[in-house]
Amino acid sequence: MSPKDGHHSHRFCVAPMIDWTDRYCRWVHRLLSAKARLYTEMVVDEAILHGDRDRLLGFDSAEHPVALQIGGSDPRKLAEVAAIGAQAGYDEINLNVGCPSDRVQSGRFGACLMAEPETVAEGVRAMAAAVPCEVTVKCRIGIDDQSPEEALPRFLDAVEAAGVRTVIVHARKAWLEGLSPKENRTIPPLDYDLVVREAQRRPALSFILNGGLAGGAAAERWLTTFPGVMLGRAAYEQPFLLSEVDQRLFGAPPAARSRLEIVEAVADRAAAEAVPIWRYARHMLGLYHGQPGAKTWRRQLSEEGRSAKACPAWLVDVAETVSAKAEAPDRAPVA
Known part of the structure; x- marks a missing residue:
């Protein structure tokens, strides 16, 4: 399967990471790459509705393209915060359906929503109706005792029917019981093949591959299969890797900085x-x-x-x- 034409905006992304990808982190990453799509850390819908929006949503215009990732499950609230994010100038609103932390589970959002695909579908449908920018979803391939071969197709069917056109798939299950959020980033085995099969079955849906990608060479290899890739820990822990992205993956001049x-x-x-x-x-x-x-x-x-x-x-x-x-x-x- 060849990459789809016209989907280069997600060709290379830096993953949203709680406590990591704040506005200061994103500004550093933008110095290293002009082309990478950047994401905020996840912001809970209630925080946006009732908190300090300047602190939570503020960003520099140099960060574009930049996406806001939100957490929540109530369609009305999701639509409201999506509209607030779009008005703030974000290029994309992304719904988190992958975070496995206890705090996320108690709030009924994040990875636990893999068990509620129709709830997610209702949420993204409401969000899309409220904003002019793209609404995307970031998910896992399943949770706990779910069979990924059954859970992921069911989830994708629901969100695609709701109008989602870009889905970011972290190619691991999330174990909500028995593993910490840190362990969930490395211990569950990767299943790239499942994501490839589902992408082949859904030519109208753009899949962005996330999970376990270590750098430019890995990103380049998977871009022969998917229209985009997303790096998380590798981009954060070795940020100078980003300085090769523009030239290697976009054919653009590199950010000529030491x-x-x-x-x-x-x-x-x-x-x-x-x-x-x-x-x-x-x-x-x-x-x-x-x-x-x-x-x-x-x-x-x-x-x-x-x-x-x-x-x-x-x-x-x-x-x-x-x-x-x-x-x-x-x-x-x-x-």
Whole structure:
């Protein structure tokens, strides 16, 4: 199966990750790739309706294309928060049907909704009617004792009938009992073949593959099968991998920045915003992954990044020291 024409907007995505992909993380990622589609961390519908919307939904125009991921199950509330997100300027509204945390389960949203495909269908139908932008779904292949061969087709049938045209599939089950959210990201086995079969059965539905993809080479291989891929932990833990995305996957000029230039841009940004440098630095712990001095960089940021001495100039000083140790060219390795 060849990639579908006209679906390049999801060709490469950085996954929504709770406590990770906040506005500061996304700004760092955008410095590294102009083409990657970025996602917010999941925001619960009730939080948007009753909380600080500027804090929850604020983003920089440089982040486009950027999607808002929401959690919830009530169609009326989902439609309302989707409209709020679209008005805020997000390019896509994504419904989370994959998060396995206890907090998500108690609120009846996230991965537990894999057992309620009609509830999801009602929600996305209401959302789509309320917004001009695309509504998408991110799901697992099943939960707990479900058979993925039965659960995933049933779920996909429901959301496609509701008008969903793009679905992001994390190719693992989620175990709501017995595994922590962290364990759920690695322990359940991947089943790419099932996702491939379901994509072949549904030529009108665009499948974005997520789960276990380690870098540019893996992304490139799967783009011969799917119109898009989504990286999560690899993109976060080794962010400089993103610097190869534009050229390798889009045929576009790369963001011609070294690691040190990225740090300098972040320092300038933090100084202009007058925010603690840690808000950015915590998302850059893996910036020097695989380079000489990587341990020094991570250690200094971890131990001193929230101290009184931590400021934009301090961050640049640390980066200059570490960059001076690098023996290899300061470019992302070709995976």
